[in-house]
Amino acid sequence: MEKKIKLRDRIKDFSKSEFNSDFDKLQNDQRSDVLLHFYIKEIHNKTKTEISQEQIEFGNVDGKDDLSIDFIHKDDNVVTIIQAKYRGTTIENEPHENIIDFKSVINRLIDNEFIPNKKLKEILTDINLDSDEFNMIYITTAPITGHSRTESNIEPVYSNKIPDIGDRVNYIFLDGKDLNDELSNAIAMSKGFNDEEFELYAYNSEDFGRQILSVEVNNRKQCILAVESTQLVNAHNRVKDNLFNLNIRNFIGNSIQNKRIKRTIEEDAKNFYFFNNGISCLSNQITIDQKSGKVKLKGLQVINGAQTVKSLVLGHKKTTLLEKPVVLVRITEIAESYSTERVFIDSITKFNNSQNIVKVSDFRSNDPIQIDIQRKFAKINLPGTTKQVTYLRKRTDDAGKRTNEIIKFEDFCKALHAYMIDPISFSSSTSYLFDEKGGYSKIFGDGEKVDEYILDEEFEKRAAIWWLVKAFSEQILIDRKEASELNKNALQGRWLIVYASRILLERFFGDPYKPISKHYKSGWHMGQGKIGEWYLDLYKLAKQSVIYLYTTDQQSMKGFLHRNWLRNQSTVEKIKNYCLNAPIKEILPSPNKD
Numbered sequence: 001m002e003k004k005i006k007l008r009d010r011i012k013d014f015s016k017s018e019f020n021s022d023f024d025k026l027q028n029d030q031r032s033d034v035l036l037h038f039y040i041k042e043i044h045n046k047t048k049t050e051i052s053q054e055q056i057e058f059g060n061v062d063g064k065d066d067l068s069i070d071f072i073h074k075d076d077n078v079v080t081i082i083q084a085k086y087r088g089t090t091i092e093n094e095p096h097e098n099i100i101d102f103k104s105v106i107n108r109l110i111d112n113e114f115i116p117n118k119k120l121k122e123i124l125t126d127i128n129l130d131s132d133e134f135n136m137i138y139i140t141t142a143p144i145t146g147h148s149r150t151e152s153n154i155e156p157v158y159s160n161k162i163p164d165i166g167d168r169v170n171y172i173f174l175d176g177k178d179l180n181d182e183l184s185n186a187i188a189m190s191k192g193f194n195d196e197e198f199e200l201y202a203y204n205s206e207d208f209g210r211q212i213l214s215v216e217v218n219n220r221k222q223c224i225l226a227v228e229s230t231q232l233v234n235a236h237n238r239v240k241d242n243l244f245n246l247n248i249r250n251f252i253g254n255s256i257q258n259k260r261i262k263r264t265i266e267e268d269a270k271n272f273y274f275f276n277n278g279i280s281c282l283s284n285q286i287t288i289d290q291k292s293g294k295v296k297l298k299g300l301q302v303i304n305g306a307q308t309v310k311s312l313v314l315g316h317k318k319t320t321l322l323e324k325p326v327v328l329v330r331i332t333e334i335a336e337s338y339s340t341e342r343v344f345i346d347s348i349t350k351f352n353n354s355q356n357i358v359k360v361s362d363f364r365s366n367d368p369i370q371i372d373i374q375r376k377f378a379k380i381n382l383p384g385t386t387k388q389v390t391y392l393r394k395r396t397d398d399a400g401k402r403t404n405e406i407i408k409f410e411d412f413c414k415a416l417h418a419y420m421i422d423p424i425s426f427s428s429s430t431s432y433l434f435d436e437k438g439g440y441s442k443i444f445g446d447g448e449k450v451d452e453y454i455l456d457e458e459f460e461k462r463a464a465i466w467w468l469v470k471a472f473s474e475q476i477l478i479d480r481k482e483a484s485e486l487n488k489n490a491l492q493g494r495w496l497i498v499y500a501s502r503i504l505l506e507r508f509f510g511d512p513y514k515p516i517s518k519h520y521k522s523g524w525h526m527g528q529g530k531i532g533e534w535y536l537d538l539y540k541l542a543k544q545s546v547i548y549l550y551t552t553d554q555q556s557m558k559g560f561l562h563r564n565w566l567r568n569q570s571t572v573e574k575i576k577n578y579c580l581n582a583p584i585k586e587i588l589p590s591p592n593k594d
Contacts, residue, residue, distance in 0.1 A: 036084035046186040061120040087142035096148040103156040110159040122563040144175040188240035202293040210293020221333040246301040261311040269323040278328030279305025365393040383523030415469035416443040423495030460520035467522040490550035500542035503579035
């Protein structure tokens, strides 16, 4: 699979599809920007945590005085900083000076001696250097070899103003080959659960030989053994990140844990077994040969310990370890079909990952209510088309036919929260959006408990919200192309416009759901027919309200910060008050009379 993947060709195709631009005709800085977008959308989003298009726009700070930061994004207390360099095929090695410069970013932020550009300055107001964790990612299409590779492996010397900062910073340097490997991982993740056959050999200690503990509880087989890290690395190299399809994929989410694992691998490999909790796996079939100390497996999924495995893979890749770490492995057998064991798999995965700090959308994607929503969306064929609606609960789910109308779980949740609750609480907090006591229970329950299934009436409300948000989002993209710079900035508040439309419907109809619920199957188009014209009028009123308030505050508020305005609770209150009380011409009496 890896041999078939040509990274540069994929980037060129991406440039054409995403930006409608001929990559070969772009300037070097434009090519690097395409590489940045390609990495986030095609690699990072599929193997790590999701960064939306809106967040990509917010976080792209490349330009004069960017302090060697092209992109910066904060989710909960984890900050991702990316620098992207597209190099031509004639460049034999990434300059080591650039590696050193990127490793100095944190110190530049700490010492505050350099003045960042306006966009970066606004984002930095959200970042807490005393407590946040930092994933520093440097990507280049050139090779990182020789002195440059050596420099990339050396830990920076940090400013002593914040003594523990080094423990919270994790550096990742990816060259063309590494990016190709990461792209292979992303593609492997989309291929579903692997059914490869694996063999693991128990660690052979001098005193006790190879030992495998075999147990059976509730008619379910399980084995526990210690293995040399090389076996896990080889398993990963065979199927890439497909090994983690059932895992809560946040294995770079905790840089402190990563650094500790890495440090133990490099400095105290012989005691790794004692310091590490080990990994938990599932397999369709376990066959144990006690005599040889061998376990044969059909299919293998690491459900807890992805950070450990990935750290071992990186450790083996960077250097030849003199002593191979030993890892404790627990494997539980499940039925041949993953789907028939879904409830058990969900439970064991959830409880094996309960200690993780960052809860991404995948953690909730198998909830019964999400399965129910998926079934209900699947029954919808968009009126006047042959399109079927596909609700993707997981990022690795098969989207089906290319002509299908795709709804991504995380996008759906954000749309619902922006309309039903508020447009800002989830803006930089994945954990809030998918926390059962946070936003998740508010949009799929009573605010305290998540429902097991969704009533038809409630589904229709949420489906109708989605089509409204989708149409509004598409219209905003059109409007931004011709808007003034000031209005372009205001139109970045997509969720604010969505929220404003809800308040307007409350004002004119007393109910933000009844006027739109009948349109849960979609079938309308913005500006077409009476219904489409009604939605366009609603959109224009909501848009004008946000632009008016943005322009007013931008001109009158001292120290106005664009990013802060879009994410401030006071902005939400202003929108609510304005939409409820301002002298606005009424929209059409009813959207349901065509």
